[in-house]
Amino acid sequence: MRNDKKYRITRQRAIILDTLAKSKNHLTADEIYERVRPKMPHISLGTVYRNLDFLCEQGLINKLELGGNMRRYECRMECHYHVRCIECGKVEDIEFATDKPLEEIIGLECEYEIIEHQLEFIGICPSCRKAATREPDGKAGKSK
Amino acid sequence: MRNDKKYRITRQRAIILDTLAKSKNHLTADEIYERVRPKMPHISLGTVYRNLDFLCEQGLINKLELGGNMRRYECRMECHYHVRCIECGKVEDIEFATDKPLEEIIGLECEYEIIEHQLEFIGICPSCRKAATREPDGKAGKSK
DNA sequence: ATAACTGCAAACGTTTTGCCAGCAT
DNA sequence: ATGCTGGCAAAACGTTTGCAGTTAT
Secondary structure: OOOOOOOOOOHHHHHHHHHHHHOOOOEEHHHHHHHHOOOOOOOOHHHHHHHHHHHHHOOOOEEEOOOOOOOEEEOOOOOOEEEEEOOOOOEEEEOOOOOOEHHHHHOOOOOOEEEEEEEEEEEEOHHHHHHHHHOOOOOOOOOO | OOOOOOOOOOHHHHHHHHHHHHOOOOEEHHHHHHHHOOOOOOOOHHHHHHHHHHHHHOOOOEEEOOOOOOOEEEOOOOOOEEEEEOOOOOEEEEOOOOOOEHHHHHOOOOOOEEEEEEEEEEEEOHHHHHHHHHOOOOOOOOOO
16 A cells, blocks of 8 residues: 655745744744745645645654644754743743753743743553554554 | 632532543543533533633633643643543543653653653743833733 | 623634645656 | 646634523622
């Protein structure tokens, strides 16, 4: 079952990727849409969403699922961490040495006034893992 | 400017709180709605949302803003961490010693097969902090 | 009488989708 | 000719809100 689809880097995709690469913040789909529009006035928000998904699948960008109402996207692919402003919603990268105890990291100093933090692990729970084993074609149940 | 509102713990609020307290998982508003309905068939989803917000404000429960599409609520108030199943969306608490280096924690073992993790700090960015200082009545701009 | 609260339905903001025309191969 | 792609508009989804009637004090 190979996938023979031939993908193109269309003008829309290139501009979206470029917009994301040039922004130091992490942008929402709508922010990207607004930044692309001056150069490409007829692009639609649906295209932005579709192509952000496409770029994620290609491993070129990352979809961030943090708190707040809107998803944000970023280019940086290595594992790293984020600060989010509770007032304006802006998201930035945060750097610290991971060889320190978590307790110490939590009290980290940065330009933000830190109110809280959140550490979330994402994985597959025991029962879903069992379900996947029962279906040997690799297609575990569940849509999205 | 004091707040003289008198709040009641209504039947709806009590049942919602009880439902949350009895569940070991972290529930979405809709899951709570479905569990409350058998006992109180005319409750509306709007009431569930309104009362979840109310219980948060009272400090009785916690609103979780993790990845995934839906917000989840929990009773446990001390700081702790979560695992989320990427297949079924279930969220559970996770325990580990925080005096260990983050690197070690990241490789933690639990019943889940961990795929990734995410550490998010929530705070106020420098420019929003400045904006708040300029408005000395304490009401920083921004709605939500 | 008053204020808090509810159910219902409509509105909201973000994201996804269906459809058909356009374009590259 | 095929099939990926884009624009548009509608739908979908979780959540919030306005309103009018109910409840507790």
